[in-house]
Amino acid sequence: MALLYGLLWRLLLFLVHINRALVSWLRVRLRSWKGRLWERAMAALLLPVALAGVPDPQRKVNQDPDANANPVTGNRNAGRRSRWLSDGRSLEKLPVHIGLLVAEEEPSYTDIANLAVWCMAVGISYVSVYDNHGIFQKNNSRLLEEIVRQQDLMGVDGSKCNVEFLSQGSDKHQHHVVSCRPSVKVLSPEDGKQSIVQAAQQLCRSVENRERSSRDISVSMLDMLLRESKSVPDPELVVKFGPVDSTLGFLPWHIRLTEFISLPSHRDISYEDLLGVLRRFGSCQQRLGQ
């Protein structure tokens, strides 16, 4: 009997996996189909222009790395930029701080860089990138380069964005420059529970030195220590990529009221996917215990 149940369980799991694969495959197909339709419509519109001898800008964007040099694509970029901004404004609410949680085996730097750039373009001020292996933190310069490259490619003014990489611990506080410019932070598991432990140690040390009594320790005191600056709020939204349904140690203290929205993968992610998530976030209401 146990064997039969075991077999049935395996079959059930297999069916669920098939179901998942099918859904994600359909999603990709649907998107590429939509994309092709769009491309055709664009081509039809641009046909007279193309006949007049101007090179097709559609191709250029993807192939020409020096996109800004071309006046046609430059205009296109400007159009895109203003579209991103107006998309951001059209949403009912926009997070000030967004977390990108990658719960997949092999991270793609280009896609995460794209996401970070789009987030900043729609008007999100703080972007935190996290994976539980700390891969992004170990290779933070690579991610930084990629972000700068994508910014150039998309025609977003790079100087407007401030990319900083937090390593753990003491230099955290000196690192932060008070600014209203958007910034990207790379987090690893050390910034999670370990940072709470460090704050606890700091408080205990001050108790050890008789500077403070244990009774004085409060939630807001701990919160002050764990917040690297007053201007950075807790992330209101975390977008989780990948098949694992867990926070995998993402900043436990800071996700008290964070909304979690999952996407199947960050690979080949499109701007529309991100916008969809932001729309979903915009429609969420919080009651704060009331």
Added chain:
Amino acid sequence: MSWIREGELNLIEKISANILKAGPMPKHVAFIMDGNRRFARKKQMERQEGHMQGFNKLAETLRWCKHLNIQEVTVYAFSIENFKRSQNEVDGLMVLAKQKFEKLLEERENLEKHGVCIRVLGDLNMLPLDLQQLIAKAVVSTKMHNKCFLNVCFAYTSRYEITNAVREMAWGVEQGQIKASDVSEALLSECLYSNNSPNPDLLIRTSGEVRLSDFLLWQTSHSCLVFQSVLWPEYSFWNLCEAILQYQLNHTSIQKARDLHREHQAFVQLEADRACVAEHLQHHGNGKPADARRRQEALQHYATCREERIHDFLEALQNRRDSYYTDLLSDAVVA
């Protein structure tokens, strides 16, 4: 309505339960039972009635969990933030809690038969005294039961719990039982209200909200999170099965992440010990650099001493918590 529901699963439920049990099962499930008020509004009944139905659903869910071999359940009954609700509703919830804990005490024999241990996590001092005493009675009288565990989070938020743990450790430092350098992830976990439970394997939130709302933030950092859109009073056996299936799909990858985290934790502890020993040797080593063997011995010695310190401190902490309950009970007798 009582806490313990008798009764078997029907045939289809039983078969499905057996199929699920062929895979890895969660041992500890946490619930955010959200949607009682929305349910009441939907059915056009009184808010209080919605909360009542929510409690009944909890009793039913406990029965399902028992049949699914889930030994431990943690529920979010009342958050510290909930004190902000209208006085009327807060009073209503306190009355409901009082009724339910009285009922629980009446059912003591039944609880003993099933071996149910009830724990209440949160700052009880925030509650009215008579409720505190009822809770103390319930907790003390079921303390020795060890077949299944129900943790009720009452006057609880996770940040408050973590802060309280830091306060307890600082108290240990004040008493000279531990050093500030002994503070570690493992020690902090031991000082939480949930120190007697393993971390939940699965966290379920109903009513379609996709956040943790300050519930078990520390304990669920490597748990499977399942958000379901059904309102809590409408929760069914099949919803629970669906959540468990989702846990099973995640099981391998979460286990891997947990192992990775445990490895890292051990590494951090070793580094911390090493730093303490190095400092010690520098102060007492007459300036001579110690050789590798001596350093290794010192490291081992230091680790053993640290573990002893922590052991004694945790014992003192447990005594302090136990005496809080016994004091409440003796006060009740005097009154």
